[in-house]
Amino acid sequence: MNSAALTGIGMTSQRTRSRMVERLRALGISDSRVLHAMGLVPRHIFIEPALANRAYDDTALPLGFGQTISQPFVVARMIEILIAGRELGKTLEIGAGCGYQAAILGVLSKQVFAVERIAPLLTRARQNLKQIGLSHIRLKHADGNLGLAEAAPFDTIILAAAAASAPQKLLAQLAPGGRLVMPLGTAEQVISLVERTDGGFVETRFDAVRFVPLLPGVE
Ligand code: SAH
Numbered sequence: 001m002n003s004a005a006l007t008g009i010g011m012t013s014q015r016t017r018s019r020m021v022e023r024l025r026a027l028g029i030s031d032s033r034v035l036h037a038m039g040l041v042p043r044h045i046f047i048e049p050a051l052a053n054r055a056y057d058d059t060a061l062p063l064g065f066g067q068t069i070s071q072p073f074v075v076a077r078m079i080e081i082l083i084a085g086r087e088l089g090k091t092l093e094i095g096a097g098c099g100y101q102a103a104i105l106g107v108l109s110k111q112v113f114a115v116e117r118i119a120p121l122l123t124r125a126r127q128n129l130k131q132i133g134l135s136h137i138r139l140k141h142a143d144g145n146l147g148l149a150e151a152a153p154f155d156t157i158i159l160a161a162a163a164a165s166a167p168q169k170l171l172a173q174l175a176p177g178g179r180l181v182m183p184l185g186t187a188e189q190v191i192s193l194v195e196r197t198d199g200g201f202v203e204t205r206f207d208a209v210r211f212v213p214l215l216p217g218v219e
Contacts, residue, residue, distance in 0.1 A: 024072065033108060034108070041103045041107060043072065044056070045132065059071055065121060066212070068097075069098060075104060077206070077207065078191055089154075091155065092157045093160065094114075094147075094214070095214070096122060096125045097121055098124045106129070106136065107134075115139070119141050119219070141218060144161075144167075145216060146169050147172070148173070155175050157170055157180040159181070162211040164184070164185065166182060177195075177197070179195050189209050190205045
């Protein structure tokens, strides 16, 4: 847990965040570290000022560039599956957007890497994470299909964009015992967990979700 690093957060949204955490608990999120991280990170700073009054609603919101900030429940659910009651360890996020999920990961782990293919979004993520004092998160403008070879292997990898199958390069960058969580599918998607075991990759499927597609290249 790395919550001591969080700074610059006003208390004004604390009560609203506590209500959001209670809602997440009621929806079935039970990992106390995940709930704690969701309660610490101020979602409103990641959102356009015009939409800030909806920052703690359990809904996805537009980010610009045709992208969305993920729904709090889905962020919590995917990270709960990813952490699996253990530690995140060295973690990689594909599709940082404006940095909200990266911030949650940053509370839970000292080693967080995140890539984003749209340069202006990455710039916003950088500013947002700096504003709340999460300076240990390493961000890169890159195509997440390729993973992040220079920092591999990873104990955990999480994708915030959907694909029909897990990108091979990402599976190859999982450490032994490592776990990857992603929205799997195109029109219909489910949360998929892939674990790298001694006997090979083992997949488990969870709830239905709706994510933007994992696209090739950078822009
Ligand atoms: N993690 C964000 C969600 C952003 S939406 C949050 O916390 O709200 C998903 C993001 O994935 C978009 O910003 C999109 O540009 C990005 N994305 C899609 N394909 C990608 C790729 N191949 N590499 C890196 N980022 C990608």
